[in-house]
Amino acid sequence: MxxxxxxxxxxxxxxxxxxxxxxxxxxxxxxxxxxxxxxxxxxxxxxxxxxxxxxxxxxxxxxxxxxxxxxxxxxxxxxxxxxxxxxxxxxxxxxxxxxxxxxxxxxxxxxxxxxxxxxxxxxxxxxxxxxxxxxxxxxxxxxxxxxxxxxSGVQPSFPHDSMCLECKRQGNVCVLVTQGMPCMGPVTKGGCGALCPSFGRACYSCFGPSENPNTTSFGNRLEGLGLMPDEVARRFMMIHSNTPEFAKAGKHFKGIPVVEESKEGGN
Amino acid sequence: MNIEKKEINVPILARVEGEGALELEVLENKLKSLTLRIYEPPRLFEQFLVGRNYSDVVDIVARICGICPIAYQMSAAHAIESVFDIQPGPWVREMRRLFYCGEWIQSHSLHVHLLASPDFLNFNSALEMAKKYPNEVTRGLRIQELGHDIITLLGARSVNPVGACVGGFYKAPTMEEAKALLKKLKDAESEVADMVRWVATLPIPKFSHDITCVSLRHPDEYPFNEGHVVSNKGLDIPISEFNDHFEETHVPQSTSLHSHLNGEPYLVGPLARINNNFDLLPDKVKALVAETGVKYPSDNMFDSINARAVEIYYSVVEAIRILENYTCPDASRVEVKATKAGWGYGCTEAPRGICWHRYELDDAGKVKFSQIVPPTSQNYARIEEDLRMSLEELGLEHPDDELRLLAEMVIRNYDPCISCSVHFLDLRVDRS
Incomplete structure (x- = not known):
């Protein structure tokens, strides 16, 4: 069967x-x-x-x-x-x-x-x-x-390192370093095939936080590119706003109004 | 007194996108109540768009529906461009038509082969059907793949594509990519025409209803992105006047809003579109339709599957035309600057019918308000009306299984995409 x-x-x-x-x-x-x-x-x-x-x-x-x-x-x-x-x-x-x-x-x-x-x-x-x-x-x-x-009883293993590695392996020119785009690649898990940078645009983190991302330092870098703090926060508060890493970063850079979260699922 | 009350419950509708359920109450062979329940949980897209930059909108609204993301992206992009008075030019206009061809091909093929045709050939699913009709099903999957190839050319992937933006596209396809796809489409054209012929042989029920058909209408072309909103009963309005004629109300059994045109149910989608725009199809497509013997306008909702098949063929023909004239542009998008505050409107033809958007932006380009009217909420009232008419026409004395089967087939004609229950704020319409 x-x-x-x-x-x-x-x-x-x-x-x-x-x-x-x-x-x-x-x-x-x-x-x-x-x-x-x-x-x-x-x-x-x-x-x-x-x-x-x-x-x-x-x-x-x-x-x-x-x-x-x-x-x-x-x-x-x-x-x-x-x-x-x-x-x-x-x-x-x-x-x-x-x-x-x-x-x-x-x-x-x-x-x-x-x-x-x-x-x-x-x-x-x-x-x-x-x-x-x-x-x-x-x-x-x-x-x-x-x-x-x-x-087949194999322990599954998907990438946890950042999208940047995938992007580099494809030979893309970095859109953050060379064009100043607010690319989320450095804090985003790989797996998509670096689609956005290969289309000449900034990653917006469809695959969620990579392992141990330094979100504060990365957010500071985005501010250095000219983004206002609330714009930085919104880069994190997108598809994966509920992950601990991005939720913390979102709060740090103060985006949309924050109500204290409840961890209880029931009601 | 002989009172026979029976309730027919279809707790989960199979082969629709998203989840819905149907409850019928029958008393002495008369329909006492009919409730189509849509319990797709609301995801509140219109709310979390507020406060975001206009440039986020195209990526966010794609995620309203995994099956027709391009419809949402195109309606949003046009709406935002209308706030800023931007005209992206002929290259972008053609590529947006091409992009949409991809979505119609993939969405319609999915529906024709995996969702609808098993009904007419008495199978529970396409997987069962594939054992008896392997060639038709695998041909369907190949045709669906053509749609993905087109979307991927411009969008990098077929679900939640990343290529489109306000002003155009992030990247222009290379000549080599365009040529390779053109060849693939040309090679497939004759088998797509065969598919249209095959669909026309399916034994569909014959019903005849007075249907109000609503679609876009453009003076020169079969509509994707541009045109007036028209009906077969004389409506002809610019898209910005939509709210003056159409209204949506919130009913208890559903998280999808009910939509009416001047108080009456109406139809959007492939059958409404082809009924209102048949004259604009290329001669080649009209000739194929004539060969199949199906006549448009048609007042039989079951011809929806034929309309979908014809639109797949049209999309292949149109994509070939666009790619034959393809040239690499100097720029794949026009520069966009948030120049002023204001309202913008977008209305494009999603595979399931018109998808209408309205946004208010502030002078920094941030969203202050959004209203999104997806096709399925527009068809909702019409689906219920159709169910009442069709079930009574069949005769409610028929066994439950027959009633259930017909009801499911009627609903599937609309290809309801229930996951698009996004809703909108319109407090004027609360009259209950």
Whole structure:
């Protein structure tokens, strides 16, 4: 019997699960290795199935999701988060540092119809995660690599060093040093293929903080390029604002108004 | 008195993007209530755009929808350029059309092959269908790949592409890259036409509804980025007047807002677009449509899959035209400076229909206010109307399984992309 795999969706844009279906070769490759027992967007629906690997896209932002993730954990041997939302909270985690209730009121005529948590949090705030795939979005290559590693019992290893190394290996000219662009490469995990610098623009950190980033020193450098402190803060308070490293840097450079965070996930 | 009450629950809709559910209440073979529930959690994009520099907007709004990021990027870029009175020029204009061809090809192919056609051939999923129809499914995946190739040429990757900016593109493709893609598209053109012929043979249900079709309309071309907002019932307005005619309300069962045109449901998307703009398709595309026997305008929502197939073919033909005339520009974008405060409007044709944006910027180029009206919230009221009509037409005495299947097929015609539940602030419309 082939290993059983589920792909779940929480609060997200659907972009990461496309890594399974966007590339025909990946889709056919994955389905030859495993049985996709739950993958609502592709067809099969069985959210409570027992599986060998559960891939989870999206962050936890509703009471339903808060309950659901615990059940998925119980039903899965391995739980793998795919993408920024599941792994760090994603863009919508920006609400965690704002007054979320005011934000809901600003968008909805009837916020009382909604059933939301004040925060959007990563899966690892709620259950044990076995493997995290960073990226906004993750690539088809990352998900296939993860499936193959887990099936063959290999300890997975994705890069944790900075995007700069990837960029240098590609032979790109540094956009920060030569053109003064506020490139987040020095504090960002590699894995995307240094796409932005190779397109002549500054990285905006889709892949989250690299290992031990010196965010204060880096932020000072951005100020040296002419960015105002609140602009520096916003460079950190973007897709991965909820990671400890970038949250701290964001506060340090004082960006958007900060309300003290609560680490409790429940309400 | 014979009261038979049955409830049909479809807790998770398969093969739609995002998550939704449907509840029907039937009393004595009459539909008592019908609720399409969209429970995609709100992510509050319009709120966290506020206070950001205009240059962040294009990267942020891409993440509203992983399936149609370009639609959001293009609507935002046009809206912001309109604040600053910037005209990016003919090269950028053509490349934006090319970029959009890529998105239509990939999004429509995903829908035609993986999401919709299994319905008509009685399979639960494309994976099952692939066992019986391997050639059609793998051809579909190849066509989808063409879309990715186009997006990647200009955007570096197909989900959340990084190439577009206010003023144009960060990088111009090289002549070699453009030529290689042109060859690939030319080689594929005939199999794309075969796909259109195949889709036209699918046994689709025949329904006929009076549908209000809303789309962009440009005087000279099939619309992507520019034009007036028009309907088949006589509406013809500049995009800046959208809020005067369309309004969205917040209903209890959903995190997506309901949209109405002068109080009535309306349709956006490929069928509305082709119904309103068929005359603007190139002769080659019209000839292929004639060959398939499908007639536009069509009042059968199930022709949506045919409209998507035709738009895939059109996008391939249009991309070939653009790439045949491709030249490397001196600059791939115009210089942008935040020169003044003001309001800007953008409306472009996402694969699922018009995607309307409005921004207010301050004189430093920071966002003060944003309103984003995605296509699926516009179709929402129309989907519910369609479900009521179609289910009653089928007859509610039919077994639950048949009702459920038809309901799911009706919903999938709209290719609802539920993850785009971004919403907007419009307190005028709260009347309940």
């Amino acid at each position: 082939k290993p059983r795999v589920a792909v779940h969706k929480f609060s997200s844009c659907d972009g990461c699960q496309l890594a399974f279906i966007n590339d025909g070769k990946v889709l056919l490759g994955v389905t030859s290795l495993v049985d996709l027992v739950h993958f609502a967007e592709a067809g099969p629906v069985d959210p409570y199935a027992k599986v060998d690997i559960a891939f989870v896209e999206g962050s936890v932002s509703t009471p339903h999701e808060f309950e659901m993730i615990k059940k998925i954990r119980e039903n899965s041997d391995y739980l793998v988060t795919i993408g920024a939302c599941a792994t760090s909270g994603g863009l919508q985690a920006l609400r965690n540092t704002a007054n979320a209730e005011e934000w809901f009121k600003g968008v909805y005529a009837h916020p009382e119809y909604l059933d939301n948590l004040k925060t959007a949090t990563p899966i690892s705030d709620h259950v044990t995660v076995d493997l995290e795939l960073w990226g906004c979005p993750v690539s088809p290559k990352q998900v296939v690599t993860a499936v193959r590693w887990l099936l």
